Amino acid sequence: xxxxxxxxxxxxxxxxxxxxxxxxxxxxxxxxxxxxxxxxxxxxxxxxxxxxxxxxxxxxxxxxxxxxxxxxxxxxxxxxxxxxxxxxxxxxxxxxxxxxxxxxxxxxxxxxxxxxxxxxxxxxxxxxxxxxxxxxxxxxxxxxxxxxxxxxxxxxxxxxxxxxxxxxxxxxxxxxxxxxxxxxxxxxxxxxxxxxxxxxxxxxxxxxxxxxxxxxxxxxxxxxxxxxxxxxxxxxxxxxxxxxxxxxxxxxxxxxxxxxxxxxxxxxxxxxxxxxxxxxxxxxxxxxxxxxxxxxxxxxxxxxxxxxxxxxxxxxxxxxxxxxxxxxxxxxxxxxxxxxxxxxxxxxxxxxxxxxxxxxxxxxxxxxxxxxxxxxxxxxxxxxxxxxxxxxxxxxxxxxxxxxxxxxxxxxxxxxxxxxxxxxxxxxxxxxxxxxxxxxxxxxxxxxxxxxxxxx
Amino acid sequence: xxxxxxxxxxxxxxxxxxxxxxxxxxxxxxxxxxxxxxxxxxxxxxxxxxxxxxxxxxxxxxxxxxxxxxxxxxxxxxxxxxxxxxxxxxxxxxxxxxxxxxxxxxxxxxxxxxxxxxxxxxxxxxxxxxxxxxxxxxxxxxxxxxxxxxxxxxxxxxxxxxxxxxxxxxxxxxxxxxxxxxxxxxxxxxxxxxxxxxxxxxxxxxxxxxxxxxxxxxxxxxxxxxxxxxxxxxxxxxxxxxxxxxxxxxxxxxxxxxxxxxxxxxxxxxxxxxxxxxxxxxxxx
Numbered sequence: 001x002x003x004x005x006x007x008x009x010x011x012x013x014x015x016x017x018x019x020x021x022x023x024x025x026x027x028x029x030x031x032x033x034x035x036x037x038x039x040x041x042x043x044x045x046x047x048x049x050x051x052x053x054x055x056x057x058x059x060x061x062x063x064x065x066x067x068x069x070x071x072x073x074x075x076x077x078x079x080x081x082x083x084x085x086x087x088x089x090x091x092x093x094x095x096x097x098x099x100x101x102x103x104x105x106x107x108x109x110x111x112x113x114x115x116x117x118x119x120x121x122x123x124x125x126x127x128x129x130x131x132x133x134x135x136x137x138x139x140x141x142x143x144x145x146x147x148x149x150x151x152x153x154x155x156x157x158x159x160x161x162x163x164x165x166x167x168x169x170x171x172x173x174x175x176x177x178x179x180x181x182x183x184x185x186x187x188x189x190x191x192x193x194x195x196x197x198x199x200x201x202x203x204x205x206x207x208x209x210x211x212x213x214x215x216x217x218x219x220x221x222x223x224x225x226x227x228x229x230x231x232x233x234x235x236x237x238x239x240x241x242x243x244x245x246x247x248x249x250x251x252x253x254x255x256x257x258x259x260x261x262x263x264x265x266x267x268x269x270x271x272x273x274x275x276x277x278x279x280x281x282x283x284x285x286x287x288x289x290x291x292x293x294x295x296x297x298x299x300x301x302x303x304x305x306x307x308x309x310x311x312x313x314x315x316x317x318x319x320x321x322x323x324x325x326x327x328x329x330x331x332x333x334x335x336x337x338x339x340x341x342x343x344x345x346x347x348x349x350x351x352x353x354x355x356x357x358x359x360x361x362x363x364x365x366x367x368x369x370x371x372x373x374x375x376x377x378x379x380x381x382x383x384x385x386x387x388x389x390x391x392x393x394x395x396x397x398x399x400x401x402x403x404x405x406x407x408x409x410x411x412x413x414x415x416x417x418x419x420x421x422x423x424x425x426x427x428x429x430x431x432x433x434x435x436x437x438x439x440x441x442x443x444x445x446x447x448x449x450x451x452x453x454x455x456x
Numbered sequence: 457x458x459x460x461x462x463x464x465x466x467x468x469x470x471x472x473x474x475x476x477x478x479x480x481x482x483x484x485x486x487x488x489x490x491x492x493x494x495x496x497x498x499x500x501x502x503x504x505x506x507x508x509x510x511x512x513x514x515x516x517x518x519x520x521x522x523x524x525x526x527x528x529x530x531x532x533x534x535x536x537x538x539x540x541x542x543x544x545x546x547x548x549x550x551x552x553x554x555x556x557x558x559x560x561x562x563x564x565x566x567x568x569x570x571x572x573x574x575x576x577x578x579x580x581x582x583x584x585x586x587x588x589x590x591x592x593x594x595x596x597x598x599x600x601x602x603x604x605x606x607x608x609x610x611x612x613x614x615x616x617x618x619x620x621x622x623x624x625x626x627x628x629x630x631x632x633x634x635x636x637x638x639x640x641x642x643x644x645x646x647x648x649x650x651x652x653x654x655x656x657x658x659x660x661x662x663x664x665x666x667x668x669x670x671x672x673x674x675x676x677x678x679x680x681x682x683x684x685x686x687x688x689x690x691x692x693x694x695x696x697x698x699x700x701x702x703x704x705x706x707x708x709x710x711x712x713x714x715x716x717x718x719x720x721x722x723x724x725x726x727x728x729x730x731x732x733x734x735x736x737x738x739x740x741x
Contacts, residue, residue: 209552234686256687
């Protein structure tokens with residue numbers, strides 16, 4: 001038993017070093033560190049941690065195996081519930097999920113469940129995969145190779161379904177490759193998780209934009225079921241003066257250029273704007289990713305957030321890392337106008353101070369403008385990370401697919417849409433959320449597809 | 457010909473390559489699913505190689521039977537120079553599409569299609585489809601000089617009336633496309649004017665037709681990355697609202713487009729592009 005009230009620390013690149021590279025910030029546990037941390041787990045009978053996990057990983061069971069140095073066995077426990085353990089161990093907001101319910105967290109820090117998951121997945125790398133299960137004769141198509149799609153595909157493939165995943169981009173992984181930066185989730189980790197799925201018999205078709213290259217009705221003809229995991233859509237702009245000026249970007253565009261197109265590399269064919277004074281507007285994980293990326297590309301970065309630090313929705317670790325890397329924050333600050341010179345280059349952001357009122361429907365305090373508090377934040381580049389609105393493409397090209405007030409695909413708890421044998425999940429249904437919630441939706445839809453197809 | 461339904465090309469074959477003038481190239485790719493769904497006015501996104509950038513090119517033609525898609529491009533930047541250096545029998549890394557909304561041609565009886573430079577390549581499938589539907593199609597094609605004229609025969613073949621203009625008067629009438637357009641507008645009316653070409657040309661076509669109240673459509677070709685409505689790079693202001701060319705366009709009411717903003721936004725990476733162009737010039741020499 002390890003009685004330390006603190007998590008076993010994990011080695012990290014120093015802030016000074018990592019500010020200048022795109023290598024992973026956190027370096028992972030050694031086997032000894034992992035075993036030592038595993039010894040902090042009380043192996044609670046009712047395992048409340050599992051309740052906090054959107055894909056219900058048997059957490060004490062995998063940690064017990066780590067304690068016994070049976071890392072392969074620990075991997076088997078993980079992969080029975082999650083299709084992407086190396087990803088989840090890195091990007092899940094554990095503090096508001098599994099670790100939030102850890103009994104050890106009552107007095108001191110919870111067990112470092114995320115770090116252990118990451119360790120187990122990394123230790124498995126190169127060990128070879130379990131053979132593809134015998135096929136059950138059913139074919140399912142999955143649209144989108146992001147967290148929802150991969151989770152759905154993996155769950156179905158393990159049950160013996162023949163799964164084909166269609167991806168619009170040239171690279172597989174969705175937001176895991178275009179959105180989340182390499183310093184938080186190295187791209188070879190994503191590639192490894194996808195190789196695991198290939199080994200299970202999942203096929204991937206890239207450059208296939210469903211609704212355009214193939215239609216949903218074509219997929220319905222050729223497959224027994226269709227899962228739509230197309231992700232979030234169009235970036236939201238605030239609708240203020242100057243938002244289309246040169247030097248104003250959505251976080252999606254900025255991160256896609258850097259992550260997917262590798263614009264940070266010296267000889268990249270894809271350009272990226274390198275701001276010297278960068279203002280990032282927003283407070284979610286995407287805002288943190290954009291801010292830390294801009295820092296690595298040589299900018300002085302300030303995050304403008306209209307609420308206070310307590311309301312910041314980003315993962316705690318990302319906020320801490322951003323601060324260590326020198327990202328500045330201005331709380332209770334909202335942009336009113338992007339200021340430009342005569343050539344429409346950004347020169348600054350006209351901001352207003354906010355104050356917090358009563359909590360709104362989301363439970364967070366509603367910010368309101370403070371009269372006469374206009375002030376200017378100097379900037380030559382502005383990145384908006386204000387979330388996204390659903391992509392209209394599937395709605396426009398798929399007759400009978402019901403969508404909600406904002407254009408999101410309507411699906412029930414199992415992911416069932418208005419169309420027969422068509423399921424959906426992830427950001428396409430919920431709007432911008434987390435990797436793990438999308439994975440949970442993909443997994444639930446896979447189980448519902450299995451129930452529906454087996455009853456035929 | 458038989459093609460597998462889900463055509464997972466690792467590479468996309470170039471079946472045909474043809475120089476239309478010194479810098480404009482027509483290329484035919486084998487891309488059966490795209491050919492099967494393509495319509496006039498749509499575009500594709502391609503990458504030349506595994507480290508290449510993603511660029512949008514408008515579909516200049518397609519053959520559903522043969523499963524082929526044509527693009528016509530000007531070798532002006534690093535990527536188009538790389539692409540232009542490819543030969544028949546070679547391949548490129550990626551081709552995705554058809555993207556964007558097809559041109560709306562329903563109910564059009566009398567149309568003027570105005571093409572400028574390499575934009576004439578994009579005007580061709582639109583004119584062709586209108587002509588096939590029995591519309592009265594006037595094509596006005598503008599180029600800098602005779603040496604740069606492309607697709608004259610193809611455009612002539614799908615128009616009831618073909619007018620050619622060059623800046624220096626070396627072919628057709630002297631001047632820009634707005635001169636013959638204005639002359640026609642003085643005498644007759646059109647259901648619609650469709651402008652496809654450089655931003656500056658489309659801006660002046662819009663200004664030329666505005667006083668006559670003729671509906672005018674511009675085919676916008678901004679910088680894009682994903683082309684599917686994810687990044688917002690291709691946004692432009694139309695009627696005071698932010699629109700995304702990839703999913704809301706690429707065609708918009710030319711009288712509502714903020715062309716000055718679009719022109720500024722098209723120049724965001726000018727310095728980078730100039731550097732890449734030089735690198736590729738050196739490599740290809």
